[in-house]
Amino acid sequence: xxxxxxxxxxxxxxxxxxxxxxxxxxxxxxxxxxxxxxxxxxxxxxxxxxxxxxxxxxxxxxxxxxxxxxxxxxxxxxxxxxxxxxxxxxxxxxxxxxxxxxxxxxxxxxxxxxxxxxxxxxxxxxxxxxxxxxxxxxxxxxxxxxxxxxxxxxxxxxxxxxxxxxxxxxxxxxxxxxxxxxxxxxxxxxxxxxxxxxxxxxxxxxxxxxxxxxxxxxxxxxxxxxxxxxxxxxxxxxxxxxxxxxxxx
Numbered sequence: 284x285x286x287x288x289x290x291x292x293x294x295x296x297x298x299x300x301x302x303x304x305x306x307x308x309x310x311x312x313x314x315x316x317x318x319x320x321x322x323x324x325x326x327x328x329x330x331x332x333x334x335x336x337x338x339x340x341x342x343x344x345x346x347x348x349x350x351x352x353x354x355x356x357x358x359x360x361x362x363x364x365x366x367x368x369x370x371x372x373x374x375x376x377x378x379x380x381x382x383x384x385x386x387x388x389x390x391x392x393x394x395x396x397x398x399x400x401x402x403x404x405x406x407x408x409x410x411x412x413x414x415x416x417x418x419x420x421x422x423x424x425x426x427x428x429x430x431x432x433x434x435x436x437x438x439x440x441x442x443x444x445x446x447x448x449x450x451x452x453x454x455x456x457x458x459x460x461x462x463x464x465x466x467x468x469x470x471x472x473x474x475x476x477x478x479x480x481x482x483x484x485x486x487x488x489x490x491x492x493x494x495x496x497x498x499x500x501x502x503x504x505x506x507x508x509x510x511x512x513x514x515x516x517x518x519x520x521x522x523x524x525x526x527x528x529x530x531x532x
Contacts, residue, residue, distance in 0.1 A: 284521030285502060286531050287313045287495040288449055289368075289404065289429045289477035292336065293325030295494060301480075302333055305495035311335060311521070312531040313495045316368050316404065318343035320353045330362040337530050339404060341367035345375060347388035354392065358399050364528045366396040367404030368429060371417075374408045386413060393421040402426040402527050405446075411437045418444055427527065430479045431465060438465045442473055447527055449475035452485025452493065455504045466508055475527075476502055476520050 287305065292298040292315045305313060312335045317326040319342055330338035340357035342349060357363055369392040371385050396403040403426035407414040411433055418424060418441070427447040431438060438448050448469045454462045466474075478484075478501070480493035485500040502520070506513035525531045 284311050284531075285309050285499060285517045286311060286476070286521045286524045287478050287480075287498040288427070288475040288520075288524050289314055289316055289451075290480045290495050291316055291318070291482075292329050292480070292495070293322055294481050295492070298329055299332075301494040301496070302329075302336060305498075306335070308496035308499050310495050310498060312337065312524070314339065314364070314524075314528065317341055317357075318368060319346040320350050323353070323357060327357070327360060327362060337528065338363050339365040339367050341365075341369045341392055341404065342388055343368055344370050344372040344385040344388065344406060347381075347385045351388060351391050355395060355399075358395065358401065364530050365402045365404050365426070366392050366399070367426070368406045369393075369403065370406035371410035371414050372406060372408045373410040373413075382410075382413075385410075386417065389414075389417055390420070393417060393424055396426065397421050397424050404429050406430070407433060407437075415440050415444075418446070425527070427475055429475075429477060430483070432459075432462055433465075434461070435465050435468060438469065442470070447473045447475050447523060449477045450501065450505060451477050451479045452483045452489075452497065452501045454501060454508070455486040456489070463508060466505060471511075471516075471519050472523060474505075474516075474520055475523055476505065 484493035
């Protein structure tokens with residue numbers, strides 16, 4: 284059971300073709316992620332059309348100045364299984380006012396996740412302390428740190444809060460030893476795999492437009508890195524996905 288836990292199918296030129304190629308590669312489900320109100324229509328459209336595609340509703344930190352109030356209505360849709368992606372990205376936001384707006388948007392979405400008993404998909408980059416502080420502030424919130432590239436210290440603290448850690452194709456990149464350090468140590472029952480397509484295609488597809496079928500390369504690399512059987516790893520990460528999001532197959 285191989286699942287792509289985070290992709291942006293609506294960004295692809297031929298999402299239907301990518302979904303079919305994923306099926307042929309053994310991918311049983313994909314979670315299509317929204318990042319703003321404008322993109323949500325494409326996300327939910329794909330989830331409505333394909334039984335093996337699920338959707339989220341949320342606003343990315345880079346879009347934190349946009350409207351947030353549409354999210355609550357979207358969460359009532361039966362194909363929407365999570366809030367996000369949301370979070371903090373200080374790499375692209377050095378100004379204090381922009382960072383403050385990101386924190387407000389993140390807090391708003393964490394609150395929605397708790398109120399609706401849904402997991403939250405967290406994007407975090409160069410904002411470890413503030414991300415963790417906000418996660419701690421919302422008792423009972425659960426979710427995943429997606430495309431994780433931060434420190435093992437942060438990963439450990441997130442795991443202690445009950446979160447999952449998702450590893451993308453970055454783990455296959457030559458200069459990503461910090462990601463490999465984390466990927467080796469995440470407990471098997473808290474690990475997810477993603478493409479973040481169309482971005483970050485894994486080796487040996489690097490340089491190409493990423494798509495869900497390529498999650499198989501990341502799974503194979505992770506299995507070797509962790510000295511695990513790839514079929515066991517795929518089954519475990521698939522079960523983890525189903526446990527967190529309540530969907531998939």
